Amino acid sequence: MLEVNGVAAPIPALATAVDYGTVPDWIAGVGSAVATVLLAVGLLREIRLRRIDGERAATERRAAEANQARLIGMVFRVRGSGTRVEFVIRNDSDEPLRDPAPLLFWADQGDALYIPRVEAEPAVVLLGPRQKAELIVSLGDGAAQPPHPSLVRCAVAFTDANGRRWLRTGAGRPLLVLDGDLQTLERSVRAAEQPSA
Incomplete structure (x- = not known):
């Protein structure tokens, strides 16, 4: 009998019939739980390391893509x-x-950039290795x-030997240009003018 608030109550049969197991059963249960936790920690660590390796490989690939573009000067x-x-x-x-x-x-009124159409003479289609081209660039009609x-x-x-289009401003870092519309060009010019981090 179990006494609750001064009243005797019978002990349920289930409470007396519970088998808490043996010491080896407890050791096996705890060992299984620890192994599961260690497996989860190892899996999370492997995922993190693979993500870091992927980011490093992407950075190295971008750097390799820009190798030729870095060697173009003006x-x-x-x-x-x-x-x-x-x-x-x-x-x-x-x-x-x-x-x-x-x-x-050039900077137009306020912060807007003005990128006029220009005419360059002579027209250059291909510039060979270790060569230079001297051009006279003038504003287009109506600019x-x-x-x-x-x-x-x-x-x-310019387009590099692998067919990628780049933009280079002065000594700034080369930027990959994805398409030729004016807003993209303006964003690229602005980004190229920012100091390298």
């Missing part, structure tokens, strides 16, 4: 009121580059004039 000199620029594109890589296209841009010649900046867009 020098420019703004003439007159900023409507004419002497432009030199250098290919210091061991691979040719295709369709080098010089760009002029707005820059507010001041010192505000004019230059960039060059």
Whole structure:
């Protein structure tokens, strides 16, 4: 009999019939639980390591993709009121580059960038390894004039030997350009003008 609040109550038969097992059963149960926890921890660690390896491989792949683009340089000199620029594109890589296209841009009213259409002479379709091209770049017909010649900046867009289109501004890092619309180009110019982290 079990006494609850001063009243005697019978002990249920189930309570007396429970088998708590033997010591080896308890050791096996605890061992199974610990093994399950260790397996889960090991699995989570492996997932994390594979994600880190994947991110590292992607970073190395992007760096390798930009190897040729890093070796493309340019020098420019703004003439007159900023409507004419002497432009030199250098290919210091061991691979040719295709369709080098010089760009002029400047900050327009406020923070907006103005990227006018330009005409370059002579037209260059292919620039071989270790070669340079000297161009005269002028604003296209109907393009707005820059507010001041010192505000004019230059960039060059080109296609590398693997068919990827890049944008390079001065000494800035090369940026992969996914398509040719003006907003994408403006975003790319802005991103290229940001200091490298």
